[in-house]
Amino acid sequence: MSEPTEKPAISNFIRNIIDDDIANNKWNHPVTTRFPPEPNGYLHYGHAKSICLNFGLARDYAGVCHLRFDDTNPEKEEQEYVDSIIDAVRWLGFDWGDKQFFASDYFDKLYAYAEFLIEQGLAYVDSQSAEAMRENRGTHIVAGKNSPYRDRTPAENLDLFRRMKAGEFADGAHVLRAKIDMASPNFNLRDPVIYRIRHAEHHRTGNKWCIYPLYDYTHCISDALERITHSVCTLEFEDHRPLYDWVLDKLQPIIGWHPQQIEFARLNLTYVVLSKRKLITLVEGSHVDGWDDPRLPTLVGARRRGFTAAGFRLFTDRIGVSKGDSWIDMSILEDCMREDLNFTAERRIAVINPVKLIIDNYAEAESEICFAPNHPLKPELGKREIMLSRELWVEREDYMETPSKGYFRLFPGNKVRLRYGYVVECTHAEYDDNGNLSAIHCNYLPETKSGTAGADSVKVKGNIHWLSAAHASAVEVRLYDRLFAVPHPGADDRDYLLDINPDSKQVISAYIEPALCDIAAEQHFQFERNGYFVSDRMDSKAGAPVFNRTVTLKDTWVQKK
RNA sequence: AGGGGUGUCGCCAAGUGGUAAGGCACUGGAUUUUGAUUCCAGCAUUCGUAGGUUCGAUCCCUACCACCCCUGCCA
Numbered sequence: 337m338s339e340p341t342e343k344p345a346i347s348n349f350i351r352n353i354i355d356d357d358i359a360n361n362k363w364n365h366p367v368t369t370r371f372p373p374e375p376n377g378y379l380h381y382g383h384a385k386s387i388c389l390n391f392g393l394a395r396d397y398a399g400v401c402h403l404r405f406d407d408t409n410p411e412k413e414e415q416e417y418v419d420s421i422i423d424a425v426r427w428l429g430f431d432w433g434d435k436q437f438f439a440s441d442y443f444d445k446l447y448a449y450a451e452f453l454i455e456q457g458l459a460y461v462d463s464q465s466a467e468a469m470r471e472n473r474g475t476h477i478v479a480g481k482n483s484p485y486r487d488r489t490p491a492e493n494l495d496l497f498r499r500m501k502a503g504e505f506a507d508g509a510h511v512l513r514a515k516i517d518m519a520s521p522n523f524n525l526r527d528p529v530i531y532r533i534r535h536a537e538h539h540r541t542g543n544k545w546c547i548y549p550l551y552d553y554t555h556c557i558s559d560a561l562e563r564i565t566h567s568v569c570t571l572e573f574e575d576h577r578p579l580y581d582w583v584l585d586k587l588q589p590i591i592g593w594h595p596q597q598i599e600f601a602r603l604n605l606t607y608v609v610l611s612k613r614k615l616i617t618l619v620e621g622s623h624v625d626g627w628d629d630p631r632l633p634t635l636v637g638a639r640r641r642g643f644t645a646a647g648f649r650l651f652t653d654r655i656g657v658s659k660g661d662s663w664i665d666m667s668i669l670e671d672c673m674r675e676d677l678n679f680t681a682e683r684r685i686a687v688i689n690p691v692k693l694i695i696d697n698y699a700e701a702e703s704e705i706c707f708a709p710n711h712p713l714k715p716e717l718g719k720r721e722i723m724l725s726r727e728l729w730v731e732r733e734d735y736m737e738t739p740s741k742g743y744f745r746l747f748p749g750n751k752v753r754l755r756y757g758y759v760v761e762c763t764h765a766e767y768d769d770n771g772n773l774s775a776i777h778c779n780y781l782p783e784t785k786s787g788t789a790g791a792d793s794v795k796v797k798g799n800i801h802w803l804s805a806a807h808a809s810a811v812e813v814r815l816y817d818r819l820f821a822v823p824h825p826g827a828d829d830r831d832y833l834l835d836i837n838p839d840s841k842q843v844i845s846a847y848i849e850p851a852l853c854d855i856a857a858e859q860h861f862q863f864e865r866n867g868y869f870v871s872d873r874m875d876s877k878a879g880a881p882v883f884n885r886t887v888t889l890k891d892t893w894v895q896k897k
Numbered sequence: 898a899g900g901g902g903u904g905u906c907g908c909c910a911a912g913u914g915g916u917a918a919g920g921c922a923c924u925g926g927a928u929u930u931u932g933a934u935u936c937c938a939g940c941a942u943u944c945g946u947a948g949g950u951u952c953g954a955u956c957c958c959u960a961c962c963a964c965c966c967c968u969g970c971c972a
Contacts (some may be wrong), residue, residue: 346919347911374972409971466970473968476899480968511970521900523968532970551972575901575967601903601965654920656910660903661965668908668921678934713934744932753930786930799930865931893932 348657350389350598354397354566357596367399368565371425372555374406375417375539379424381633381648381669382603382610388652389600390568391430402435402562408554410538418539424635429645439549439558440540446549446557447501449587450512450531454493458586459530460486461496462513469511472518473526480518480526500533503546507533514553516582524579528552556580556595557587564595570602571659600657606823607666608633609832623836624819628874630884631819631840641816642860642870642886644680647673666818670887677860677868677886682710682717685755685801686863686883687847688813690729692775693746693802695760698726703804707787708756722849723807724757729847731865734800735776737765742893744797746776752798755864759784759794801864808847813869813883815842846883853879865889 354367369390373379379387394401403425407413425432453459462469462483474480488496493512500510512531520526530553535546556579559567567580577597584594609615610633618624624632630641638648651672655664685708703725710717735746745752746762753759760778768774783790817840826832852861858873867888871881 372972376972406972412971462970469970470968474898475968479898508970513970519898521898523900526968529970534970548970550970555972571902572966573972577901599902606908654909656920658903658910660910662909665908665921671921674933683931712929712931742932755930757930791930796930798932801931862931862933865933889931889933891932 346656349659350393350566350568350600350657353596353598354393357565358397363565365563365565367394367397368402368563369394369399369568370402370404370559370562370564372404372406372558372569373421374409374412375414375421376409376412377417377612378615378627378634378636379421380610380615380635381605381608381638383424384428384635384638384648385603385652385655385657386568386570387425387428387430388649389657391425391428391432392649392652393566393568399565400435401430401432402437402564403432404437404558404562405439406551406555406558407438407440407538407540408548408551410534410536410548413539415539420636427635427639427645428648435562437558437562438540439554440538442554442558442561443541443545443549445561446554447547449557449590450497450549450553451494452590453514453586454497454512455490456586457490457515459493459512459514460488461493461500461510462486462527462529463496463510466508469529473523474518482518483513483527486515486527497531500531500547501545503535505533507535509533512547514579514582516579522575522578524552524576525582528579552576552579553583556583556597557591559595560584560587560591560593563593567595567597569597569599571599571661572602573597574599599659601659601661603655604661604663605633605666605669606663607818607820607825609820609825614826614832617833618819621833623833630814630816633819639858640870640873640884642677642868642884643669643673644676644860646680647676650676663823665823671890673887674868674890677862679713681860681862681868683708683712683864684852684861685722685803685849686813686852686866686869687729687731687801687803687808688815688844688863688866689732690847691732691735691773692805693728693730693760694775694777695726695728695780696763696777697779700726702726703806706756706785720849720851722756723804724754724802725804725806727805728754728802729805729808730776730800730802732773734798735762735765735773737773745800746778746798750798751781751794751796752800753784753786753796754780755799755801756786757802758782758786759796801866803847803849805847807850809850809853810845811848811853811881811883812875813844813846813885814872815844815885816840817842848883853881855881857881860886862889 371390391401462485472481511529513527516525628636706722707719739747751761758780760780762778766775820835821837822835825835857876859871868886869883875882
C-alpha cells in the first residue's frame, strides 16, 4: 500500500490551452491564475473545485495563483467572509504568499480608466431610471433602444461622472455605461453599466467612495493589472467574455495586458444543493445547525464533518474539468474521503449500537489485556492495549437469531472471533418483555487468543469488534448522512425542502475505548467496521469528545442484502 | 433578430482523418483477524440522430434532435 498521491494530471482543455501558450511563448510570463471570490458568503464544495483547479494549475506549471476578493458591492460584503474564505483556502492546502488582493485596491485606477473611456467617447453617463433602462434594453427578438443620453459629449460626461464621484447625486440618479451596441444579440454588450452610485460604506474603503464599479468592468481590469495569464471562470460567464475583451482592448494603450478568459462547467453534486439562495434558506429556516453544520456542503461544514483537504484535492482530480454540464454523484466525493482517511486515520474501536455479549465461561472477576494495531497499513504506529472481560458491548447488527443466507456473525451455534481477542461460540440470546434483544450469550475458546500460537487453531469467518462493558466510556456521537434523500432535490419544480432526509442526523451515545476520551479536537479515526469519525472541533471538551461520523465504511454486505 | 455553449460506457473524462486512454461504479477470482483495504481479470465493433466527403469519419461538411446559460444599477 502506498500513499494515495494525486496522480499526474491528465489532459484537459485548459491544460491544452496552457501547453500551447507555453509552446508559443505567448506570455513570456509565469502561468498566473486567480481564485476570485466575492466575500459575501461561505465557500462550498463548488468553490473547492475552483480553488483546487486554479491553485493546482499554478502549482503544476510552476506559476502562481492569486487570491483576490471581488469586493465591488459594498452592500453585501463583509470582513467576516474575507476571514472565513482565507481560512478555507488555507485549509485546502494552498498558499498564495503575498499575492492577496482586493478589487477595491484598484478603485482609484478603475476610476481613472473610466475617465479615459469617457474621453475616448467609449462611455457615457446615462440618467434614465432603472426601469427605463430595462425597457430600452430590448428582448431576445427586439433590439434595444439607444438612451436619450447616449450622445452626451465627453466633456459633459466627464463633468457628470466627476460629480457622481463627488456625491452630488442620489443612488440611482445616474450610471456610467460603456457605449457599445444596443442592438447586439449579446445583452452584455447592450451598453452595460460599469459604474453605479451607492452611498454605502465599504468594508475596506469606508466612505471614500459613493460610486462603485460593476463586475464586468472590474474583473477584467483586476486580472490585467495582476498580470493574470489564464482567467478561469464558470460557464455562465461565457457570454461576458466579449465584454471582458472589449474593455481590455480599449484599455490596451494604458494597461497593456490581456488575460485569456477560460470557462469551465461548475460542479453539480447529487444529494445536496449548492445555490447560495438555497443554502441560506436551509440555515435561516433552521433545517440545519448553522453554516458549519456537517451536513451542509460548505467548506466549514465539510471540515466539521471530517472531510479532508486531501480528499477534496483527490476529488477535483478524479472528476476532471470540462465544458460539459455534468452531475457528479455524491458517492464519488465520499469515496475520495475514504481513500484519504483509509491511509491517514488510526484505527480505534467504538460500539455504536450496543448490546451485551456475556461470555458465560469467563470468570466474573477476571479481565485481561489484548493488543490492537493502531493502523494495519502502518505497523510503525504500534499497538495499544484493550481490556477484555466477561461482559462486553457488541453491535446489535452482529447478532441474528435466525441468520439470513450468507450471514456469518453471531447466531446460536456459530463461532466468531472477537477481534484481537478470542474465538467465541454463541449459545443463546435473551429478550426483554417487548421482545427486544437484551443480551447474547457465548463461551470462549481459551486456546484461540489472538497473537498466541493457538490463535489460528479454529478458523472462523466472522470477526466482530467489542468493548469491555466495565472499561468502555460513553460519549456523544453524531451519525450524519446525506442531507437530502433524493439525488436531485427540488427536481421538476418540487419544493426542495420536502426532499430533506429526515434521518440525516442522529445523535446517539456510543461506547469507545477509554483512552479516546483524552484526544484533541479534530482528530480523525476509523472506528473499525463502522466508519470514519472525527472529534468535533466545536463541541468537544477536555475529557469529553464528541464524534461526528464522516462517512461509513464501504459495505458490500448491505449491498447484497 | 436572438445569441452563447454542450452532447464519447451506469457516472465522470481523454482522444482525433487510420480504426475508442484513464478513473469511479459494476462483475468474477485471490489475499485478509475490518463483509474494509490490497491484488488480478473482465467491462463501448462504438463516439446525440440522419445524410454527405474520403480508401478510411467519433474527428471534416450539411441538416436535424436534446440539454444548459443569457434581458441586475449582483458576482
